[in-house]
Amino acid sequence: MTTLTDRYVCAAARTLPETQRAEFGRELRERIGDVIDAHVERGAAPADAEHAALVELGDPLQLASSYIDRPLQLIGPKYFLTWWRLLKLLLAIVVPIAAVGVLLGQLISGAAVGEMIGTTIGTALSVGVHLCFWVTLVFAVLERSPGTSVPVTTWTPDQLPQPRDDARAGRLGDLIGSVVFLTLFAVAIVWQQFGIVWIDGERQPIPVLDPALWSFWLPYFIGLLALEIVFAVVIYLRGWTWTMASLNVLLNVAFTVPALWLFLSGQLFAPEFVEAIDWPWGDASGITVTVIVFVVVGVAVWDIIDGFVKAARNRGGSALGGY
Amino acid sequence: MDTDETTLGHIQELRRGTVVLACLIRLRTPDYGYALLESLNALGILVDANTLYPLLRRLEKQGLLTSEWNTEEARPRKFYRTSPSGERLAAALTTDWRRIDDALARLDTGEAR
Numbered sequence: 001m002t003t004l005t006d007r008y009v010c011a012a013a014r015t016l017p018e019t020q021r022a023e024f025g026r027e028l029r030e031r032i033g034d035v036i037d038a039h040v041e042r043g044a045a046p047a048d049a050e051h052a053a054l055v056e057l058g059d060p061l062q063l064a065s066s067y068i069d070r071p072l073q074l075i076g077p078k079y080f081l082t083w084w085r086l087l088k089l090l091l092a093i094v095v096p097i098a099a100v101g102v103l104l105g106q107l108i109s110g111a112a113v114g115e116m117i118g119t120t121i122g123t124a125l126s127v128g129v130h131l132c133f134w135v136t137l138v139f140a141v142l143e144r145s146p147g148t149s150v151p152v153t154t155w156t157p158d159q160l161p162q163p164r165d166d167a168r169a170g171r172l173g174d175l176i177g178s179v180v181f182l183t184l185f186a187v188a189i190v191w192q193q194f195g196i197v198w199i200d201g202e203r204q205p206i207p208v209l210d211p212a213l214w215s216f217w218l219p220y221f222i223g224l225l226a227l228e229i230v231f232a233v234v235i236y237l238r239g240w241t242w243t244m245a246s247l248n249v250l251l252n253v254a255f256t257v258p259a260l261w262l263f264l265s266g267q268l269f270a271p272e273f274v275e276a277i278d279w280p281w282g283d284a285s286g287i288t289v290t291v292i293v294f295v296v297v298g299v300a301v302w303d304i305i306d307g308f309v310k311a312a313r314n315r316g317g318s319a320l321g322g323y
Numbered sequence: 324m325d326t327d328e329t330t331l332g333h334i335q336e337l338r339r340g341t342v343v344l345a346c347l348i349r350l351r352t353p354d355y356g357y358a359l360l361e362s363l364n365a366l367g368i369l370v371d372a373n374t375l376y377p378l379l380r381r382l383e384k385q386g387l388l389t390s391e392w393n394t395e396e397a398r399p400r401k402f403y404r405t406s407p408s409g410e411r412l413a414a415a416l417t418t419d420w421r422r423i424d425d426a427l428a429r430l431d432t433g434e435a436r
Contacts (some may be wrong), residue, residue: 026392026399027356031376031400034357058373066377 012060178232245307
């Protein structure tokens with residue numbers, strides 16, 4: 001016959017590692033026996049005493065976890081901050097990228113507007129939920145694996161957040177502008193493939209850019225645009241520095257030089273497009289090409305100088321103890 | 324009442340470390356869990372059973388207590404005894420306890436400000 005005590009010990013021991021069960025069971029029996037004796041001494045009937053003793057000991061799972069120091073929380077203070085920072089970082093990066101990716105895919109496949117919005121929101125939500133779940137699961141497992149020590153990120157003063165000052169608020173406009181422009185640019189590169197040329201009010205099914213470029217150059221440019229978006233976000237968060245201004249030079253060169261080379265060597269535009277706009281335009285051709293090259297180079301140079309000017313202003317500002 | 328709960332919480336905090344010291348000193352003579360609990364409570368060192376039993380286990384794991392099963396009586400009981408490293412810890416804790424007590428006394432009388 002199994003007594004209440006047997007059942008209690010069994011329930012409590014079950015949650016322990018197998019190697020500790022026997023010893024733990026013995027200890028627990030001793031403890032329960034002593035408590036029962038105490039109740040009997042105070043005049044309780046043996047059966048009542050057992051019941052009362054077990055009530056006194058409380059939930060067997062809780063009791064067992066207090067014996068083996070098993071955490072009764074999903075993620076304890078040791079990992080909480082690391083978990084929280086990582087989760088916020090991942091949500092801020094992955095969800096927007098996934099949403100933009102899905103949106104772009106829908107645009108290319110020519111989905112209806114409603115479907116486009118619905119699918120994008122749905123994907124963003126499900127990516128967010130997945131992120132939360134898996135990140136939390138990994139940390140919960142870590143919390144329960146003795147011996148594994150994850151390098152808990154050591155905090156440094158560099159991580160102090162900038163006060164939400166005017167500097168960042170001012171950069172928010174830049175960020176939104178950059179992201180909108182870059183996204184539209186990338187979408188335009190994809191969209192031109194399906195014809196954006198109207199002749200006599202009729203849309204022509206011809207691409208603007210040479211479809212042969214899809215083998216390398218167009219994906220390259222779209223990739224660069226994605227990098228530029230990341231760059232814009234970093235600028236928003238951290239502000240301009242000399243390093244960022246130098247990176248900005250690289251990004252501009254990486255875009256402008258190949259683009260101009262393709263343009264000048266006549267590889268950029270599709271032959272049908274060139275034909276459709278009646279190129280060359282006689283005497284105006286040379287001037288048009290010159291103006292385009294001038295504008296493209298001018299924009300790049302202006303952007304590069306702007307980066308350095310802002311970096312210089314930033315440094316001066318922080319040296320004076322405020323921007 | 325709020326104040327009482329706050330007070331209780333702080334008192335518990337204050338006592339937490341002293342239970343370890345009390346066990347280490349008391350278990351110079353071997354004894355089992357329930358007897359230890361009774362004798363500590365009788366002395367006015369109030370400990371909860373749910374604190375004491377896991378504590379004994381932890382101290383044993385840390386090598387501060389040694390244990391032995393006594394099977395001579397009707398029910399087998401685990402007898403704990405303070406180990407040499409437990410003795411050293413008890414000495415260190417006692418010194419610290421005295422130092423803090425001393426410092427608090429001087430603070431209280433305004434001798435050291």
